[in-house]
Amino acid sequence: MMMVGLAKLLNLAITINNTNLLIINHCRFLTFIVQNSINEPSFNNTSMCSLIQQCIENKSLTKARMVHAHAIKFGLLGLNVGNKLTDAYLKCGCIVDTRKLFDELPQRYLISWNSMISYYIGQGKCKEAILLCKRMVSEGVLPDNFTFSSVFKAFSELGFVNGGREAHGMSIVLGLEVLNKFVGSAIVDMYAKFGKMKEAHVVADRVMSKDVVLLTALIVGYTQHGDGEKALKVFGEMIRQGINANEYTFASILITCGNVEDLSIGKLVHGLMVKSGLESVVASKTSLLTMYSRCGLIDDSLKVFNNFLCPNQVTWTSLLVALIQNGKEEVALSKFKEMISSSVLPNSFTLSSVLQACSSLAMLELGKQIHAMVMKFGLDRDKYAGSAVVNLYGKCGSTEMARSVFDALVEYDVVSMNFMIYSYAQNGIGHEAIKLFHKMKELGLEPNEVTILSVLLACNNAGLVEEGCQLFDSIKNNQRFELTRDHYACMVNLLGRCGRLEEAEVLVKQVRNPDLVLWRTLLSACKIHGEVEMAERALKQVLDLSPDDEGTHVLMSNLYASAGNWNQVIEMKSTMREMKFKKNPAMSWVEIDKEVHTFMAGDWSHPSSKEILDTLGCLIEKVKILGYIPDTRFVLQNMDEEEKKRSLYYHSEKLAIAFALRKTNNKTTTIRLFKNLRVCGDCHSWIKLMSHIKLLRNETQMPLSVTKQTFGMRDQSVGAAVLRSDQAEIIKIWLRNLWHLDGTLAEAATICKTAEILGAKARINIIL
């Protein structure tokens, strides 16, 4: 009690703690102070430093402030005490006090400068650290090995290449670059983080005594910049030199093994890791999981995962990514639920990966729930999670939602731009795609191969032939990057579908070793235009490359059918029979109240078949009023015209939509239709007209209400347009709501008739 009283007298704030030991310590400390205060001559530098040491050991800011006050009072705030006190403040975690005292000191030890710099870097305040370092030099204090080994990290984190180079120069002058491995490895790491691997390697070669940290920094650099070969080479040399790899090295080199998909080396490294006793270190084991997954051995990844007692956020995410990259999206989604149940929180990596799974499966409802999680974690403006949400909505046909999420992003890069452009492209909104492409360039973002492919796809799906040609030629002439076969295939499709078949064929021949996709694209275009002769040339090439290609036989048989060459159809079908081909039946499915309903043409096994047929009959009549003309060219069997029309009515797409409309109420504005094959041209036109029917439920006996509909498709590869709208407003509105335009004369007639019915003065150019 006496001590507490004394403390109060001395204006000291003390905390009465239940722990006896703490009270005892406190009392001893106070006794010391009081004794020294009474007996002034015994307060000297040594005793002050000893007191400060106690502050450090107890991590007590209160005591440090108390000693500080005494040091001032007794005029002892000199070099030793002052510098030691900054250390105490720093260890107590109080940067305000530390910095204030540090700035007030008449002179600072190098060690204090270093501590301050290191502290700022540890707190992520890299600019502050660099400023302090510059001030130190300007005050005539030369940096030492400690200063350099810290400060290079600040330059690399800020991406200050020139500053980093300048500091590197200074370390050379002071002889620290080569002689000190701490400095050397920090420089290597810095250049590696800048992606300047040549410079990193040169420095590493110069450092006198190489150790595992230095070489690991080099390996990590090569791994992260995709140079697996060099990473493996450095690793091999390291082992030969007798330098043992540690958990950091294994974590990185296993990623390289996965990247180069070299299972034998991966297994060898796994063996080394076990031999080193580092198999259970979390980060290395996580890399092991990734290595097996990238080598395609997902079961081994699962085995590694099951070995974790308490998988962390990164391990869980690695597992999800492994599953998704091995085509097991559904399993990944169920594992994600497991992760959440085990109270491991997802981060941006996790959510963007899971969203990727939802996008691939077009699972909009689950995707929306994950979007909600993204918002809950404040990641909706994060460029990774945010752009994954953009991709989700884009892939599911909700371009407006995609755009609204896209607009909220803080930072744009080429990937987020590509997602948005692709979303416009696949939903047939070509002009918006092109607009965004120009905006991207205005923002100074360099388009890449994917961007160009997306814009070309947009041109395909919106019939913007001239725009597509212009872009293709400009890239070809610019030679900023090489156009791939995919770009060529896109152009062949664009030209071919609008009837410029000769140009398309020339383009195919321009490609060195044209592949299956290119010839098949040309073949498809030939099918649209009934161009048998060129088709046969393309067919020869396709069969040379892939004699058993089922799709091609089907395509060719369909071409002969649409050209009315029934003899060849019979011949083709018999070849297919001989080769035991079976055409995949076209299927469509819709999800209503979490239940999936699947339909096939001519299959009446669905319990509601009768009602579906009634609804469909009514819908077809309504759509006919809008100008629907059944396009019997899509009937590939030899039958009379009336039979052909009837067979078109019962396509699986139409059955599924009729069913969905019966089962949903007025609140449903969107029906998502999934298909295993490309939608047929007739259904395509029919669906587009359907989206403009406005039928009220009470108008008929049937529960029909279609106001505004978007049809998201699993296979949206229906491409190319030969139709172009002109200024007529109604057509513009219509085009905006359309998915794609495809190029059939029947559709042109449909559009004209619709425009007429709606009272619009439309002019339509048909490009053939």
Next chain:
DNA sequence: GTAGGGTTAG
């Protein structure tokens, strides 16, 4: 009293 390297994503 001060210092260097790792694993997951769109």
